[in-house]
Amino acid sequence: MNRIPPQILYCFRHPAIRTILLILCFGGMLRSLPYLAPIHAEDILQKDVAFEFSDRNHLPLGTVLSSNQNHTAIVPLSQVSPDFINGIIAAEDKRYYQHGAIDSIALVRSILEAFQAKQIVSGASTITMQLARLLEPAPRTLPNKFGEIWLSWRLTAGMNKQQILEAYINRLPMGGNLYGVEAAAKIYFNTSASELNLAQASLLAALPNDPTDLNPYHNLSALKKRQNYVLKRMIEDGYITPIQAERAYQETLTFQPQQQGIIAAPHFLFWLTEKLTHSSSSEPLTQRVLANYIKTTIDRPLQQFVEAQVEQIITSLKDHNVHHSAALVLDNHTGEVLAYVGSPDYFNSDQLGRNDGVQALRQPGSTLKPFLYELALAEGIIQPHTILADVPTYYAIPGAKLYSPKDYSETFLGPVRVRVALANSLNVPAVKVLEKVTVPVFLGRLETLGFRHLTHTPDYYGLGLTLGSGEVSLWELAQAYLIMANQGKVINPNVIFSQRQLLDPNSPPIDTAVSWQLITNMLSDPHARAYSFGIDSVLNLPFPVAVKTGTSSNYRDTWTVGFTTDYTVATWVGNFGGEGMQNVSGVMGAAPLWNRIILHLHETKEPGNFPKPLGFVQLPICATTGLRPTPDCSGGIVLEYFDLKKVSEYYQKSPQIKLNSEYNEWLSRQSHPQLTQHQLTIISPQTDDYFVMNSGDASKLEFKITNPSQQPVEWWLNGKQLNVQSANSVFWQLQPGQWTLTVKQGNQQDTVQFQVQIADKKPYRRGFSVVNTNK
Secondary structure: OOOOOHHHHHHOOOHHHHHHHHHHHHHHHHHOOHHHOOOOHHHHOOOOOOEEEEOOOOOEEEEEOOOOOOEEOOOOHHHOOHHHHHHHHHHHOOOOOOOOOOOHHHHHHHHHHHHHHOOOOOOOOOHHHHHHHHHOOOOOOHHHHHHHHHHHHHHHHHOOHHHHHHHHHOOOEOOOOEEOHHHHHHHHHOOOHHHOOHHHHHHHHHHHHOOOOOOOOOOHHHHHHHHHHHHHHHHHOOOOOHHHHHHHHHOOOOOOOOOOOOOOOHHHHHHHHHHHHOOOOOOOHHHHOHHHEEEEOOOHHHHHHHHHHHHHHHHHOHHHOOOEEEEEEEEOOOOEEEEEEOOOOOOOHHHOOOOOOOOOOEOOOOOOHHHHHHHHHHOOOOOOOOEEEEOOOOEEEOOOEEEOOOOOOOOOOEEEEHHHHHHOOOHHHHHHHHHHHOHHHHHHHHHHOOOOOOOOOHHHHHHHHHHOOOOEOHHHHHHHHHHHHOOOOOOOOEOEHHHOOOOOOOOOOOOOHHHHHHHHHHHOOOOOOHHHHOOOOOOOOOOOOEEEEEEOHHHOEEEEEEEOOOEEEEEEEEOOOOOOOOOOOOOOOHHHHHHHHHHHHOOOOOOOOOOOOOOEEEEEEEOOOOOOOOOOOOOOEEEEEEEHHHHHHHOOOOOOOOOOHHHHHHHHOOOOOOOOOOOOEEEEOOOOEEEEEOOOOOOEEEEEEEOOOOOOEEEEEOOEEEEEEOOOEEEEEOOOEEEEEEEEEOOEEEEEEEEEEEOOOOOOOOHHHHOOOOO
16 A cells, blocks of 8 residues: 555644544445435436427427526436546546545545645535535535535435436536536537537536636637547546547537527417426426427427418508417317417517417307307207297396397398308307207316316306307317317327327217217308308318307407318417407408418318218208298208208108297398288297396386387286387386286287396306307
């Protein structure tokens, strides 16, 4: 054994040196004691990391920094270039695999130099000690050095050499806000840590020595000197030959431009980062997302096209008080999100650009109607040829108020087929269908379709639910229409390419395919929606496409959601602040944006045809009766689908055309002689109407009749005459009770029964008070 130098023996007289030596002697025994609390790899798992995102073809989308604004990337040791590992060991701790938590020889040398200079002159830090300092940064003082040693022993007690080295290289400061070899490899060389060559690896191994002053963008010459030092140490330790070192030093390295930030899809990247960092999965994030490099399903060229279209649409509508828009594009076959635009400009804080219109909750207008009609078809409540009444209809709400749903045009069409009612987004027929389906059942269906934010009670939404009284997101709408595009098969939108989600053949569909096929057929019929939208609107494309628009009250939101056999596209135009737009309907706001995106998606390949409803046959019917054609089909003859099993039941041989009493008021407004009502009829109230009033309320109810004659009219209420006049209406102050209203005129009379009750303080139904325009 070599003789101990006299300088070291002299140092043993110093109390601090003796303390350190005692720690060194008994450290092995102390490490085994429980109260030292060994630190394990999972205890220092890095969760606050940055994510590098690319599109489906590896085109970069951008980097989202960790919550503390550091760019940290995690990579397993097995996926780091051996040249970098050898270089960092050679430069920082050549005996790393031979010693424990500390290098005793280097430590004693460092202490001697410190006492002589009265400050720390040279480092004796092992990689384990450097990791300790990275975990608990502190000023470089002698007491802190003892704490660093103590923490190093705890790391050594709980982790093996490979685990310590992996934790170390993932925390190394690499310049600016870069941490870890993977982040540095990506930013400086646009490669992964596993692909670093000797020249790149040795340069990055030189950086941690002084990451500020050796920044390659600002002081490359100094960094090259440090690289030369690393290469020489690698030669000494036998990792490389002098020739290899010389070649690596002379190699000209190309650095990527300084961090560009986010290139595309900022709302998507921040939304996905939030999901990844707050995942409830018990599986470590570093295992689920390898090295924090995320290959998303986004198609960057398509994403940038959609971003440009969103900006252009807002520019074109600026004179209509329109400031915001959002769009989402899905692949029907895989559920992959191909484009995600949350606002026209994420970085424009003055225009609330960071608000995400894809995830924001807004009133959906009429975009939920297709799901109501599908449910009614599946339950047998309606048939495709069913005639619905689009007529003035009154609903009582607390306070003796009457609500009468109206359409965007504020007109009524009378008897309409289901197809026409849905395609033209008529409100009254939809409310009548919801009455039969019931609000709780429809609310349950919407939840099944993925609408997670409709959390209030059925009474809260009321019959206005089908008109958009709830609040949903564009994401939820796109997901529900994706299910429709797949004929009821449930598929959730997918955003990470490595986790591609195809349709599960074993997953039970929502209803049978035929009800979805019927709805798709109706939504893709340009003639059915011609009344409201015209035959040449932006909704009509040169290939099959199913589409629905929606407009919320006071023009606050316009929506268009539609699909081909290949893609589902959902668009929204409105204002994040909630102020109304100026005369912008769904077909003017969101529809042009939707049109541009759909046409772009099919520039080179047209979509296929939608499947025809299985088990159904098309037969001619009267457009206004839904029955077999007769010579007096005033609304014309059209083709409609019939269930083959029920053709004989519905397709009558001797149809009788007769409109019931609910059409009376509508008939009274028509000027067509074939539709004019020729007898005295009470049109409001109607039999079995129910009105609610508050105690002490002085509200009045209007009694209305059709009056084909100019003779005086007698008004009788519960056997008592109210008035005699020629007017077609009279106002009566509400009173609780059961009432029978009778009108007499010459030899004609008509009678209805209705009731009025005092309100019982139930929660106010907001549904009808906020939704008036739903085209």
